[in-house]
Amino acid sequence: MAGLTREEAAGRIMVALDYPEAGAAETLLRNLEGIPCYIKVGMQLFYSAGPGFISGLKDRGYRVFLDLKMHDIPNTVKGGASSITRLGVDMFNVHGAGGQGMMEAAMEGVEAATSGGSGLQRPIVIAVTQLTSTSQAVLNDEIGIAGSVEDAVIRYAKLAQAAGLNGVVASPQEVKTIKAECGAEFKTVTPGIRPAGAALNDQTRIMTPGEALAQGTDFMVIGRPITGAADPRAAIESIIEELV
Numbered sequence: 001m002a003g004l005t006r007e008e009a010a011g012r013i014m015v016a017l018d019y020p021e022a023g024a025a026e027t028l029l030r031n032l033e034g035i036p037c038y039i040k041v042g043m044q045l046f047y048s049a050g051p052g053f054i055s056g057l058k059d060r061g062y063r064v065f066l067d068l069k070m071h072d073i074p075n076t077v078k079g080g081a082s083s084i085t086r087l088g089v090d091m092f093n094v095h096g097a098g099g100q101g102m103m104e105a106a107m108e109g110v111e112a113a114t115s116g117g118s119g120l121q122r123p124i125v126i127a128v129t130q131l132t133s134t135s136q137a138v139l140n141d142e143i144g145i146a147g148s149v150e151d152a153v154i155r156y157a158k159l160a161q162a163a164g165l166n167g168v169v170a171s172p173q174e175v176k177t178i179k180a181e182c183g184a185e186f187k188t189v190t191p192g193i194r195p196a197g198a199a200l201n202d203q204t205r206i207m208t209p210g211e212a213l214a215q216g217t218d219f220m221v222i223g224r225p226i227t228g229a230a231d232p233r234a235a236i237e238s239i240i241e242e243l244v
């Protein structure tokens, strides 16, 4: 895949705002001002800054992925999905490990929040498969799931699709197989992105931004290579450059 405009390339990047409080996240947002990237808010920032921070992002025109990886009994996830939908986020996720019934309940929660002329948009709902920090050895020897990581990812992806979800979170290494098994329209959102030479940190199943794009990923989630850089704006600009 080639020939993305700068705007399209920026729109494929979800910057992970993994900060302990809103002030630090605001500093990063000021630094990236004008770059039309997606913003991902995870548990660290959401538990600290709360729904008001999400509204602030939406007021400023950002597309927002709320990454809370809900994993609970179906009734609880249904309620959680309704509440998240009412925040007006563009995307949220549940954990595929909750099974098809739990994922169907999430979709029912979205339906309940958006039906009856509520005027609320339907968010993209995706399922976490195997975390990109999980290696083959950890999956087999520690967690005790037999088979390849890719097999486990595909199993979750098919369950998510059967439940009516729009896509999955997986590593870029599994994107081609997910698209082959679930179709090109089924979204792939891929963390585990590391520009050449960047520190891996706790990620194990990684690719560079250019490699991930070539696999056909829809969105790449990137945190520390941008947020931990001495010059975050230069870091994201360099990733955009790699994608155009």
Ligand SMILES: O=c1ccn([C@@H]2O[C@H](COP(=O)(O)O)[C@@H](O)[C@H]2O)c(=O)[nH]1
Pocket: 016, 018, 042, 128, 130, 131, 132, 133, 169, 170, 191, 192, 193, 201, 203, 221, 222, 223, 224, 225
């Ligand atoms: O499998 C997963 C699911 C979610 N994440 C999240 O993505 C970012 C990655 O941040 P980096 O700093 O680029 O490693 C982070 O917010 C994770 O919670 C993931 O890495 N893997």
